[in-house]
Amino acid sequence: MGKEENKKSIDKKISTVKFECSQNSHLTVNQAKCAKCKQKPCLFICPANVYIQDEETKEIVVQYENCLECGACKIVCPKKTIDWNYPASSFGVVYKNS
Amino acid sequence: MNIDYNADVIVVGAGPAGVSAALEVARDGRKVVLIERAKYPGSKNMYGGAVYTTALREIFKEDFNSIPYERVINSHTWSFLNDTGSFDITYKNSSATSALAIKRFDLEKWMIKVAKKQGVLFAPNTLVEKLILKEGRVVGVETEQEQYFAPIVILADGVNSLLARQIGLRADFKSKDMILSVKEAIKLDKKTIEERFNLKDDCSNGVNKQYFGSYFGNLKEYKNLFMMTFLYTFKDTIMLGVGANLEDLNKNKLNLNQILEEIKLHPDIAPLIKNGQTVEYSAHLIPETGYNKMPKLTSDGVIVTGDAAGFINSVHFEGTNFALISGKLAGESAICALEKNDFSNATLSIYRKKLEKTFILQDLYTYRNIIEKLYERSNSISIYYPKKIKELFEIIVSANCISKSSQIRKYAMSYFKDRKISELFKDIFSAIKCVIDVFFGK
Numbered sequence: 001m002g003k004e005e006n007k008k009s010i011d012k013k014i015s016t017v018k019f020e021c022s023q024n025s026h027l028t029v030n031q032a033k034c035a036k037c038k039q040k041p042c043l044f045i046c047p048a049n050v051y052i053q054d055e056e057t058k059e060i061v062v063q064y065e066n067c068l069e070c071g072a073c074k075i076v077c078p079k080k081t082i083d084w085n086y087p088a089s090s091f092g093v094v095y096k097n098s
Numbered sequence: 099m100n101i102d103y104n105a106d107v108i109v110v111g112a113g114p115a116g117v118s119a120a121l122e123v124a125r126d127g128r129k130v131v132l133i134e135r136a137k138y139p140g141s142k143n144m145y146g147g148a149v150y151t152t153a154l155r156e157i158f159k160e161d162f163n164s165i166p167y168e169r170v171i172n173s174h175t176w177s178f179l180n181d182t183g184s185f186d187i188t189y190k191n192s193s194a195t196s197a198l199a200i201k202r203f204d205l206e207k208w209m210i211k212v213a214k215k216q217g218v219l220f221a222p223n224t225l226v227e228k229l230i231l232k233e234g235r236v237v238g239v240e241t242e243q244e245q246y247f248a249p250i251v252i253l254a255d256g257v258n259s260l261l262a263r264q265i266g267l268r269a270d271f272k273s274k275d276m277i278l279s280v281k282e283a284i285k286l287d288k289k290t291i292e293e294r295f296n297l298k299d300d301c302s303n304g305v306n307k308q309y310f311g312s313y314f315g316n317l318k319e320y321k322n323l324f325m326m327t328f329l330y331t332f333k334d335t336i337m338l339g340v341g342a343n344l345e346d347l348n349k350n351k352l353n354l355n356q357i358l359e360e361i362k363l364h365p366d367i368a369p370l371i372k373n374g375q376t377v378e379y380s381a382h383l384i385p386e387t388g389y390n391k392m393p394k395l396t397s398d399g400v401i402v403t404g405d406a407a408g409f410i411n412s413v414h415f416e417g418t419n420f421a422l423i424s425g426k427l428a429g430e431s432a433i434c435a436l437e438k439n440d441f442s443n444a445t446l447s448i449y450r451k452k453l454e455k456t457f458i459l460q461d462l463y464t465y466r467n468i469i470e471k472l473y474e475r476s477n478s479i480s481i482y483y484p485k486k487i488k489e490l491f492e493i494i495v496s497a498n499c500i501s502k503s504s505q506i507r508k509y510a511m512s513y514f515k516d517r518k519i520s521e522l523f524k525d526i527f528s529a530i531k532c533v534i535d536v537f538f539g540k
Contacts, residue, residue: 001316001317001356001359001360003353003356006353006355006356006359009355009359010353010355013282013355013376013379014379016376016377016378016379017378017379017380020137041348041351044351044352044353045278045344045347045348045353046353047278047280047353047354047355047381048381068379068380068381068382069142070278070381070382070383071257071258071383072276072278072344072381072383075270075271075272075273075276075344075383076273076344076348080270084258085260086135086225086260088225088242089135089137089223089224089225089241089242090137090223092142093141093142093380094136094137094138094141095140095141095142095143095144095202095203095378095380096141096201096203096378097201097203097283097335097377097378098143098144098145098201098202098203098281098283098337098378098380
């Protein structure tokens, strides 16, 4: 499965997961530092496809609503620029079958 | 220190470790508050699919009988995948009851019910943002709304334990010490599962399959990545997931879902999940910090337990039993400190001594170098030997009208010709080292 196809596959799977969406993101990136990051592993490692790059501005867009709260992004981030927190009480992923 | 305490002990995180710790303290007649960030306990948690009954019985005693499991897991298959099939070893024991398939949503809900009945004060829907320190000692927690104080705080806040990091009990994680796992809950009807896996209809048996060998399907360019696939039968759901080292994934620029999708097409696995509907997708980290990179387990006023301390044995897929028992020992240690009215690290360090007397630190010690050895030889384990097993069985089963003796000789010689001879010796030495470690472990 190629990268584009995989993104579609993930989006479809994320639609099976229940979330309580907060207005505020629990994940924050530092765009200035991200701009200098060559690898940008957040763009491919996240199993929920939370991080995407805006084609025009080249900024990292954080789709925190899809976050499965695993913590992988923060660990692989080479510049340690991801401020990773848990969503506020009552928000975020709600697994019922896992 | 003059502090108005709200409880004797605060436990952060209502997974198996946290509930077990809180129960232990409550049973001693003390006031314990168990704080959980999720609205519903278990709804942030994910695992392969089975809990182990020895530890559950020890913690939950007579209440154990009310555990709402879906199936008893008593058929275990170790399957070595190759590109077109597999070599399987299956062990079945129809009377075994040592593992139960249960969803975390149901498990934690049940555990909390028991804990509340026995006096644990449960505070769900409450995120602990940070620990409160006074004169270098942990004296409470700060939630979004308020501050709670207790002379001892037990951290059972899971693999990412932000609180252990906050007070410097652990360093930042390295990606090579973490496994990322993704899983799908695949719905089928109960009867179909029973037919496919040859199960009785009373849920008294069920299947766990662990697939070794790396299978990349159409992702041909990836060769050096150690992965494990798992499958569990639930009542009307199949849990299928895969775990891979985070550093390997990063180096290969690979998303784990790509691998899972290829695995679902493998000729051995596809028929098992055919016509199933994915009803949930989940992801979680598994700590492989082990014995060598264990966090500091105690400090003044605080104890770390369960996944937060990296207590798992990934070789044997054990985690919930480590969490339950380490939580209990954390609770016992807290009681010791309360009795002495001394909450210093020196007193709480009895926790480590207790852990050393159990399988938790004994197994962690025994396996301290084994994971690293497996990674070092990952190409052999994941690719080379599954291929060699396939070659051997093709000789045995193909009736290809060539003299057996010449084929076997050629096959034996191939071990010296396929790769550099040094690779073979490295495999042998690593295997011997692992056997010695286990045999002469603690």
